[in-house]
Amino acid sequence: MAERTGGPRGCSVAGCGGAAERSLSMKKVKDSGLELGDDSARKAGLCKEHYKEYKKLTKTDRVLESIGR
Numbered sequence: 001m002a003e004r005t006g007g008p009r010g011c012s013v014a015g016c017g018g019a020a021e022r023s024l025s026m027k028k029v030k031d032s033g034l035e036l037g038d039d040s041a042r043k044a045g046l047c048k049e050h051y052k053e054y055k056k057l058t059k060t061d062r063v064l065e066s067i068g069r
């Protein structure tokens with residue numbers, strides 16, 4: 001597996017020891033509602049499962065926004 005410099009190495013979600021598959025803005029991940037173990041970094045790493053969860057959470061937000069107008 002190729003390692004990218006500067007990005008998170010593991011999943012940033014609290015209690016998860018998975019390998020980071022995606023690197024996202026810490027703020028965005030926090031806003032999605034996922035609980036992060038270490039939020040001092042600029043980027044949050046998400047494993048496959050938590051990236052799926054993140055997408056689900058952000059999608060729900062958008063649906064609620066469009067319904068609520």
Ligand SMILES: [Zn+2]
Pocket residue numbers: 011012013016017018046047048049050
């Ligand atoms: Zn994870």
